[in-house]
Amino acid sequence: MLSEIMEKGQLVPLETVLDMLRDAMMAKVDTSKGFLIDGYPREVQQGEEFEQRIGQPTLLLYVDAGPETMTKRLLKRGETSGRVDDNEETIKKRLDPWPELSASALPGWSTDRGSHFILFSRTAEH
Template sequence: PPAPKPILPIVWVLGGPGVGKGAQCHKIAAKYGFTHLSTGDLLRAEVKTGSDLGKSIAGYIKRGDLVPNDAVLHVLKEAIDENKAHAKGFLIDGYPREKYQGKAFEKTISPANTILYFDASLDTLRKRILHRAATATERRLDDTEEAIQIRFKNFMENNDRVLNQYPDKFNKINAERTIDEVFKDVVGILDPILSLQRA
């Protein structure tokens, strides 16, 4: 079957655990009216429902392992369908994480317009995650030292394989700077893409 037609602008937001994807997504959502879909949040919400799917997802998250793609695509597609009537675009935060996932997303949901990749050293990522864990009101299942190590390993093994497939969509942004400095680069990337789409 032919790939689905683009529904609305779709931006994949990628980067290592703790790089600050969520903070940038909040700013993008505020400026452009995009709907922010964090795969991690969607999966954790599914766990809270206590469904069979949620129970199976919980085991993967606790270990820091990647959740099977069928489950991730299921929760993503549901969230997109629920929001597409009023959304101006979608920020898909933390997906794709493995080489074949991007193709699966584009085949079943919609092509992505662009990829924002936030880049920071592993040392910076570790510090930010530990800071988040220390200041969070609700502890995440995967902010333990063991789970962090596994998440880093998964990220390092898969990241380049994902990005290498999309040389024409891929924008690397230095995330070692302040949130506002990083966001300036984001606006410089998104403005031309969105003005083309409106034309």
């Protein structure tokens, strides 16, 4: 089911993502020094739900790269990842709503909450 959703370039439902994150974090909470969650939250609602169901993050990094850089990086990752969604067509579908979604999430994550914003447009090899 998840691979079908991802292959189509659709986003996995919020409840499913939160359940998976919580389960994965709980499985490692005793042995981990922390968790890095990539590509999340994409919207304010996702961040709010994360805080309510899991907890407030200690640090947030917002890595800003344009669609061209992101596409190159994801295609590079796809060379070794084995992920079904690391292909040009699916990446385009996933990135189309990205500017609006990520911009809507930013006001909810101000610097008083431990956020850091980074412009990251280096090459895919970096």
